[in-house]
Amino acid sequence: MSQPTWKNPIVAWIDYRLPVFTFAHHELVDYPTPRNLNYWWNFGSLAGVMLVILIVTGVFLAMHYTPHTDYAFASVERIMRDVNYGWLIRYLHMNGGSIFFLVVYIHLFRGLYYGSYKAPREVLWIIGVVIIFCMMATAFMGYVLPWGQMSFWAATVITNLFSAVPLFGEEIVNWLWGGFSVANPTLNRFYALHFLLPFVIFALVFVHLWALHVHKSNNPLGVEMTGDSDSIPFHPYYTIKDAFGLGVLFLVYFAFTFFAPNFFLEPDNYIEANPLVTPTHILPEWYLMPFYAILRAITFDIWFISAKLIGVIAMFASIAVLFLLPWLDTSPVRSATFRPVFKQFFWILVIDCVVLGYVGANPPEGWFIPLGQIATAYYFIHFLVLIPLIGFLERPRAVPDSIASAITAGTNPGVEQS
């Protein structure tokens, strides 16, 4: 890789002392990227853009928002009605949250399909799981800020979960609330954390990219790059491809923002919080529904452990199990392209998650209860039983020696046809 020479004297002066320009050149321009990435590889950069949009719109919202139970609801409506383009900022932020999760979920399932979590990318994967965890906490606390009925009751239900902790449950919940119910101190701390966590996420994304750039991107074939013939420079090939992908995402994002801005929101959140009136159904936002379903799937005590506590543990475990995935997967082959059995089960898992989301969106009554239990059980069976077993039992198809050889042989199913 060539060392760039900087013609501009100021750039050269700075670069000699702090090589930011050389760094950027290596990591964003020359950076060798597999030549065969398909469009599923766009979603990482899309997530980065969404994070920046959320931070920018969030900061502007924060300039007008009042974190007090008496004023929060009205201050959000003031943003909608009286702040110049306040409605735009808020709707971009609100829908931005949903689009961010959509993009990150696709990004995550991309990793599951192509085995991107396997050696030597385990740390990269683990940081990703930490990011998703922080995103959920951020989004949950953001949902509370407008102080509508769903805000208040979601906060009440979720914080109450910690009362399931043995011995100290009640103390923990009171400590979280800053009092004896969800009230002004709760709103205040949620606001402080909702402001802080996105910057933590930003830092995590930086480390995520650092880890990525050590071993570079995986690719649809799941074989490592071996030489120059396997790679192309990030710029201009992937800068333009990412830019095009961003245009497509913006079409979707703006279609919602301008024409169906409340599509993802429960109407109840336009009713100001009222601790005396419980809504008929208390629902989180769509992207947390699968976890909500897992939480409520456990309806029975096991030995001396209460159903509630097991539900909470199951909910956290459903994310934590992803940390173990690099070691649970026993197959030496990365990409599902060459794993006929795993590929089937991947799609079953996708369906299972959709079912969980559907169950989470419905009241825990009738056949939703067994359905949620089956789907929850299957989720854990997939990771803890099927993934290790399939790795042993499956006979993978022949894996090509290199990306370039697959392309010349014309057998690269993931290759870009441009």
Next chain:
Amino acid sequence: MVGRILAATVAAVITVAAANAAEAPRPPGQKWSFGEIFGTYDRNALRRGLTVYTSVCGACHSLDLVAYRHLGGVDYTEDQIKAIAAEFEVEDGPDEDGEMFTRTALPADTFAAPFPNVQAARAANGGTYPPDLSLITKARKRGADYLYALLTEYRDEAPEGFELLDGMYYNEYFPGHQIAMPTPLFEGSVEYTDGTEATVAQMAWDVTTFLAWAAEPEMEERKRLGIKVLIFVLVLTAMLYALKRQIWSRLH
């Protein structure tokens, strides 16, 4: 006092329990002027709807988030707004002597509320609070259709076997069917200055248009800007795609 709070609580519990017990039917879909992608608020309906709100609903329901000046967004002139505001009195103060006083409303004031506080509103309505209507079409599923159905589908008598509580009214579309709001609209409840006949359906239609505007005053601007943004992004994306193909063709 304690008795009244108790009564209100009981009423609230009953309403919530009733809402749980029976889901209301889905309101029929209507063709609203503001419903379509490029739709705007029908100005004539909106103006008539303001009349319905101020002379009927405004007797019980507040509109706290809407100021008279906001009417400028739907083509009311400054003089018209002043004149509308001037029909109302609001409390202000304290003055130099520390006294609260009432004065004529100004365009910057929010719509004058019928009751000074929630307790007063409850007391005047048999223990049930008539909710603020500023966001009503956003705060219900299929808000506009629901509101129209709610206002037009009152029944004089509950169906056979339905136990209607004292002081409650039967409404087909209210969850649980027991509503504390008495039938609000009757043939000729208001007199329209534009000669439109004030049927119940007409008034319900007009006030729904007005309240849909009150809930989403930014809608017209939002859609107008949205079209421009989407066309811009579409053209940009098409160009990026062409560029992408061109750049990638170097590889072959």
